[in-house]
Amino acid sequence: MWTRKASFTFTGGIALILIGMMIANLQMMILGLTFIAFIVVNSWISGHGDVEVQRTLSADNLYKGDDLYVELLVTNRSNRNTQLLEVYDNIPHEMKLRSGLNQMRLNLKPGESARIRYVLRCPLRGHFSIGPVSLRSRNTFNLGVDEMYVDHHSDIVIFPQIKEVEEAFLRSRTPKMYTGATTLRTPGQGSEFYSLREYVPGDPFKNINWKAFARTGDLMVNEKCRDAVTDLYILLDSRDIARIGTVLKNPLEMGTVSAASLAAFFLKRRDSVALAIFDDSLSYLPPDTGDKQYFKILSALAGVSPKGNMPLQAVTNSLSGRFSRGSPVFIISSCEGDGTVPAAVRDLVGRGHEVTVLSPSSIDFERLVSRIPRMSYEVLKLERQNRLTTLAGSGAMVIDWMPDMDLSQALMQVRGY
């Protein structure tokens, strides 16, 4: 494609020739002819973007706020010079260039390659994709420009940040809810021996107790104890209302951070953690333990976005049957715009669950982005206090989480009203 300069040169050339002919001026005609000759000669070489591109990332998954190192290797595999080639790696606008540059102007000879290295900071959680690589080849005098792209993508998942919460639980004023890893006397994946049983096809060979086999002549396998103290259920509110606030400070963001941190804390203690995210529907990750579950939870949390308006009671109704008896339930919700919250909490408490409501103060998040009249704010705040008091009255532990408060700090405030 011709650039503006080329178009002007060409039009100018034609105009000069014609006007030169009109006024019988040879200088004008020659100037015009030279312009056109310049374009013609330059059209012989147009450059190309026939290059091979290889992108390497320092990690495929990383935590919010971490740095990502990217290296783009551009190799000219053709037998021609690329001429002036601008290479631009398309990166999501949510990512910040910390160092280096995601573009380069180069001219690769046949077989030559160039490396573009840059560092990105990822301030938002989510699923992102780097790419495609845009190419723009020009000729030396900027007369022709061609744009193309190499459809080469690299996907990355940015997990929510994990905050340290151990101290919060240690220093909590409330009676210790969770007393640490004590073996549950139920069979399952674990480390301690539970019992011997007969071999069933499908059991891994490594579990076969060869001594018992030698002794009895029957194939026997070792059964292990489940390591988890308990199953912890985290219910995360991802309804549309959870988006109120700024991009980094809103109930959902804080909710994902707290869910991830709690899950990390309990999984580290070899507890089982289940995660239910409710927005316009319910997505449920059954309780499990280990790194795999940790990864699953983080992935689920990375992809959460605010939408829908599912009432909490609908969630508890559908899940309560699956909840292990007496297991603690964490509800992370602003508790706004949902009249079923007290009933749901009461119901859970009634079933013997230890319910903790971690409630980001929605009205205070709203205050970050909107000018709320003072009196309305106070009344709204009062209403919220009433709501939390009701929940506390139902037997749940309630945490009123203010925007500027750390998670551990918030957890230490856990109290019954």
Next chain:
Amino acid sequence: MADDVSIQADVTVTGEISPRTLHLKMLRKQWQIISLQVIATIALIGMYLEVVSTYVVGSIDHTMLFDTIEILIGDQLPIGDWLTGEGRDGMSRFYVPIILGLLLGGGMALLAFQTPKVQQRVKLGFIITLIVALVGQLLLSWLTGMLFSFSLRLPNSSELSSLEWPLLMIMSLTILFLYLLPVIMGVRGIWGLSRRSIAWAIGFTLLFLGIHAILAFPLINGQLGSYGDSVNIIGAQFSDPTIGIFGLMLVTKQQFALIMIAVLIMVFQESSYGVIRYLEYAYRLPESCKRDPEYVRQMDNVLNTHLRHTFGFLGLTGIATTIALGFHSVLLGIVQDSTGSQWAGQISESIELSLTYGLVISAAMFLSVMAILRFFVPWERIWGFIYSRRNPEVITQGKEVVEI
């Protein structure tokens, strides 16, 4: 995977002996940039000299203007003849003024790189010097005159006559400045990295050519009477060509001068703007990229290509224009050889061919053929192939990279 990604290379980390970065300070001293600037300067001077020798010298040059002024005022102008070139013949009238223009333009470019404070001081100094030179002598003699005679009076004529010298001096310098405007502005633009100055230099030259073209237009030239005779008119009909390539005579000397003007304008424009474009790119790079040897290497590549293309393509442009202009005689030969048809005879002798119309049509035909040639001759592949034959190690190096 994570281990594969290394952080951006840095000249200090890689420990090169003489670390090269893309900082402007360093880049300005790079040989390619200097070469481009020198090429631009030479093209500027060449263009100026060609324009002057074709259109100005002997018809409307500054020495003739100075002579006329000297006759009008009946006195010599205060500016020395050795400086203006008065009394010399032909192009030698312009040699000293051009050197002056180069120095002035260079000085202005140098000034552009000083701090705003220094710039302001120099400008202030210049204005004060100008004022002092203009009215200093008058004020001194007038005030001391009043002081000695203890009377308040207007300056008398002898005191006023002291204004003559500075006024004439400034007028002479202004005339010289106007004549040298393209050189001064061009040099300032090339070395002071000012797009606007380059545009001024080109614009002024084109404006001059445009005004000259209008004045040379027969209708207007006729109206100018005797003044019109001083406009150098280049006729449309031409004598036999004397300049060509491979023994094929294509254009006349006069036509060649006009081609040179056009080509040199382009060389000047492309080289000077090129320098600014590349330096601007380097300037905008983040600090870490400026120190990255990869960026330095690619900058070298790009600059080398620009240098090569400046010679190659602009040279070819000149040759192509020359051939295009002379192509009508080639075409004429072809048509003359193909006898038999009434039309062939007509065309071979047509006044359109010898006038500009045939020139343009045949030039357009030649350029069209050249343009179409790109679809048949894969120049880029040919050059790439030649390159790969000459530098086989680059290809292997590239393969090694991929194996990683």
Next chain:
Amino acid sequence: MLDNINLNYRRIGLQVAFWSVLLVLLLSVLANFVNLSNTNQLSAYDDDWNDMSAFRQDIKDMGIQTNSLVSSPLLLADIEDPRNTTYILAGVERDTLSLPQFDSDGFITIASEDGYSPSEIDAIVEFVDAGGTALILDDYGFAGSIAQAYGVRYTGYQLYDTNYVEELDFNYVWMCIQSTPCGMNGSSIDPDTISVHERWSGSLGEGAHPCSLLNGQTMDLDDAGLCAQHWKDGEIQYNATYQLLLNNITALELIPGVSGAFNDVSIRAVTSNEATVDVNGDGEIWVGNEQNSETPDLWGQFNLSIEACAENSCDPNDGGRIVFMADGSALINAIYDYEGFNDPNNPLYGSNDCVTNNTKCIPENDNRKWALDFIAEALMSSKIGEKGQPSETAMVIFDESRHPQNALLADSYNTVYFLLVYFTGEGLAMLLLFLILFIAFEAVLIKKRDPEPWRHVFSIIYYGFGDANRYTYYSKTDKIRQVFLSKVRNQNGLTREEFHAMPARELVSLINDPVLAKFAIEPGKYSLEQTVSVVKRIKAWGRT
């Protein structure tokens, strides 16, 4: 991997359609312009019997540059030395292209009858004004508009004269370039009626032919230069009698009351007194005392050649001149080079009756002498010592622009020339071209955009706003009261039913604050300040 070939069929289809329509339009326009014909005649660049190659060759042999003009006489404006240029127009066989242009009154006109457009005629007139010499040879063609510019008219009807060549036919008419008509004596011209060229002979006192000044000078044939046709026996023997043979002629008239570009218009040749003009073109002559439907044709003496000069002297150094002749074929090879035509051993222009049967041979004539004298007068150098020689820049231009071509390519090429000349030479077309160029520049300026430079923009600006409409609702007294009562109920651990069943007095004691109790029980109007203080109290209530 590389996905740069993003085919957009709709776009491609549209483009193809656009260019096809444009091509069709262009072809239809060209089809109108291109005018093919198989009647190839009167061309100085063809060597058939009815072309003029012999004349051109003679001129070339005299050392004069010959050129053709294939596009438009507009180009005459670009001739650098009109004084030493002669423009020859023989037979205008086709009309001009009907392109819009300014007429002489400055109005836009599209149709141009009679061969040349107003601007082309202007160009010819200006060329002659500037000292150029023009020779217009035409009979029934389109040269009328040029003649009109000089107050002359081609009648366009065939003329018959008694002075015709019997051996041939009545179409071959003798024309004597003299002020009086010549007559026939049998089959040849009566010598008694033969006179001399009125001006060239010097009888007018000025304007004598330059060769007459060399009369009697002894010189070699090579030195005779432009007067070589008068060289005889080692000296110049200038003779001002001219008997020209014409073929299929018409008559010229001076338009009464119209003064052309030049005041000095002279009739150089006339017919006999018994010439007739076939006005109705029926091939028969019916003449009477007056012209009516019965006797539509004319008889008498008619003009055959008219010369218009800038000055009385007709000296090329004083200004230009233009000569009209009532026959387009006066200089065709068959007549001009009758020897070559009649030569039975080596006929130059193909077989003919004279060569094969020795009949219908072209008689001896002075066409060559006259034509070369015409050229000699126009182009002889006026420099001292160069008498008889052509001037250095002497040039003869044959107007071939109005001769149809028999090849599509040739005519197309000429048309391209014409369009180029038209658009850079004609006022309205130039205006139009300026407009087109202006629009093109504007279009480039407006439409052509370079791709924006790439830049990574870090942007996570996002605001999740709540429902701002509820703010006013939450500042209403009723809502505040409701919130307060809920707080009271919660604080005291009462169920909704218990709270509703509670008597007012008990509620007052529960609240234990007169202001708030009043607020809770007695609905009333509260000012803004009062509401604020109430809310403050509610906030503080129950903290102890």
